[in-house]
Amino acid sequence: MRRFIRRTLELTGLDMDRLLEAANGKEALEILRRERVDLVLTDINMPSMNGEEFVAEVEADANLRSIPVVVVSTDSTQQAVRRMIQLGARGYVAKPFEPEILREELERVLGVGHE
Amino acid sequence: MNEAALMEGVAAVLEQVMETMFFTTLVGEVDVDPAQPLLRAQVHYSGTVDGACSLGVSPEAARSVAANFLGQEEASLQTEQVEEVICELANIVCGALLSRAYPGGSFRLGTPYLVERPPEYGFGRAFLLDSGIVEIFLAPNAS
Numbered sequence: 001m002r003r004f005i006r007r008t009l010e011l012t013g014l015d016m017d018r019l020l021e022a023a024n025g026k027e028a029l030e031i032l033r034r035e036r037v038d039l040v041l042t043d044i045n046m047p048s049m050n051g052e053e054f055v056a057e058v059e060a061d062a063n064l065r066s067i068p069v070v071v072v073s074t075d076s077t078q079q080a081v082r083r084m085i086q087l088g089a090r091g092y093v094a095k096p097f098e099p100e101i102l103r104e105e106l107e108r109v110l111g112v113g114h115e
Numbered sequence: 116m117n118e119a120a121l122m123e124g125v126a127a128v129l130e131q132v133m134e135t136m137f138f139t140t141l142v143g144e145v146d147v148d149p150a151q152p153l154l155r156a157q158v159h160y161s162g163t164v165d166g167a168c169s170l171g172v173s174p175e176a177a178r179s180v181a182a183n184f185l186g187q188e189e190a191s192l193q194t195e196q197v198e199e200v201i202c203e204l205a206n207i208v209c210g211a212l213l214s215r216a217y218p219g220g221s222f223r224l225g226t227p228y229l230v231e232r233p234p235e236y237g238f239g240r241a242f243l244l245d246s247g248i249v250e251i252f253l254a255p256n257a258s
Contacts, residue, residue, distance in 0.1 A: 003185050003186075004136065004184055004185065004203075007186045045206070045226070047226070073210070074207050074210020074211060074214070074224065075213075075214060075222060075224070076211070076218075077214050077217065077218060077219065078218060079219070079220070080221070080222075095132075095136070095207045096131055096132045096136045096211060097136070
């Protein structure tokens with residue numbers, strides 16, 4: 001899925017300096033604690049540390065909670081979306097999605113407009 | 116469990132998933148010969164309803180959708196990459212089906228894994244893609 005996301009982000013034309021990847025929430029937290037990151041995209045269903053635990057950890061860390069997290073998940077039930085937003089996620093994109101949908105959500109979360 | 120709600124959504128969900136993320140067109144519904152070899156992945160779900168969703172793809176279609184999903188030439192694909200993409204496809208289809216059938220529900224999806232054959236009970240439908248066949252088999256309350 002990460003490969004698809006990378007390709008989709010490239011297709012959207014979003015201006016990105018670089019894209020860092022993590023296999024699960026634990027790896028992502030390690031990256032966030034040593035790199036400067038503008039935004040995180042995460043799935044919910046992940047090994048080791050799932051998306052719910054990851055978002056909660058980010059929100060609980062004063063040094064990380066300003067980093068917006070956008071969830072990309074197959075689960076588009078109202079309860080899942082509500083739960084992730086309550087935990088601290090700033091955006092939610094349900095799979096399947098068009099590249100445009102992902103770009104619009106990222107622009108909304110980052111507060112940048114498409115010219 | 117409302118089996119009809121799940122099955123009604125199969126064609127629409129599959130069409131949307133294949134077109135938006137795998138760049139493949141659903142041509143129509145077909146009958147599948149049980150002897151037809153399929154690369155098959157299965158996902159267990161639990162929550163509002165429990166069960167398993169099994170998705171099988173004919174070998175030629177599996178390579179084609181994997182290449183589309185990853186943005187790679189078919190010839191450059193490793194078997195493991197094709198298998199991973201079919202597992203991801205099963206995950207996306209299963210999640211989208213459940214979300215559509217039970218929008219107010221709550222679910223946990225397991226990690227998709229490869230299987231030789233679909234569950235022994237349940238119901239399925241098969242569809243012709245522009246590159247082969249895809250079959251979805253749903254087994255409510257499968258353990």
